[in-house]
Amino acid sequence: MLDYTLLQELCTLNGISGHEHAVRERILQEIRPYADKIKVDALGNLLVFKKGRQTPAKRLLLSAHMDEVGFIVTHILKDGCLQFAPVGGINPSAAFAKSVVVGDTAIPGVICHKPLHLLKDDERKKHPPIDSLLIDIGAKDKADAEKYVALGDPVYFAAPYEHQNGRIISKAIDDRFGCLVLIDMIRQPLPYDMFFSFVVQEEIGLRGAKTAAYTLAPDAAIVVEATTAADIPYAEDEKRVCCVGEGAVISFMDRSTIYDKEWYRLAMACAKEQGVKAQTKTMIAGGNDAGAIHQSRSGVRTLAVSVPCRYIHSSSSLAAVEDMEAVSTVVRATAEKILSL
DSSP, X not given: OOOHHHHHHHHHSOOBTXXXXXXXXXXXXXXXXXXXXXXXXXTOXXXXXXXXXXXXXXXXXXXXXXXXXXXXXXXXXXXSOEEEEEESOOOGGGTTTOEEEETTTTEEEEEEOSOXXXXXXXXXXXXXXXXXXXXXXXXXXXXXXXTTOOTTOEEEEOOOOEEETTEEEESOHHHHHHHHHHHHHHTSOOSBOEEEEEESOOTTTSHHHHHHHHHHOOSEEEEEEEEEOOOSTTOOGGGGOSOTTSOEEEOSBOXXXXXXXXXXXXXXXXXHHHTOOEEOXXXXXXXXXXXXXXXXXXXXXXXEEEEEEBTXXXXXXXXXXXXXXXXXXXXXXXHHHHHHO
């Protein structure tokens, strides 16, 4: 069973792209007693080697990203409101009226827009663009706001972590869940030597994974992720993509990667052998660090195993514990199988 108390800690930590230090330090606390080699590279990736009972013929890398989506302060207006830009892909409708905290001192604020009674008829019929939104921290004016925030400060969603009836609702399940799976593996004995990377800046272009894969030079890789589940009343058939409660998501293709066909079939077979549910995505959508890893050096045979997650890239995404356990089981079994071949 995965450590869901630790998952809560990881998800409630703040760490948008380029500001992952708090997440990295918490992971380091967990893995130091168990890892054989640890390195933090110039970008902030956490690179780990764990000795197993055997040294395999090939190098396997397991990777997850530490960053979450959020915002960054770009300007302070005369009235003290903050202009901002998104860090990662965020739908404006998922941002409006949400509570946030600004900077490492966590100044509370709310994302605001023109009030309803001032909207023109055509404005009421559409979502406001993200560049029309502001953050209100309750400052009297610009000088007052500058006492608490500065340009370039990170902005994070502020929402409670909920765990009830086998469902978890939280920000940053993407991809603190993947980090949890890797931590769990590092804390246990392994049958083979394995490499792990907790990478930065996935949400803005897979940047950390690119340098991590180059440094570690794996022959094969498994990316552990969260992916979009659209099993909601507004979507039907293939547009549901994948479903919460239907197990680990093993992708054959997305917008950044065509996954290794043999590893894909192997992972599906491992799920069946282990008696856990597995599914695939029914739309070619999204992408993850596999897009950078599989192109590293002379090429890396790559697989992605993800937990289905509703309302991803928002303040409150939803995932199922049973799916998380299935992902953990599939990742561990497939990693062992790959290294035993």
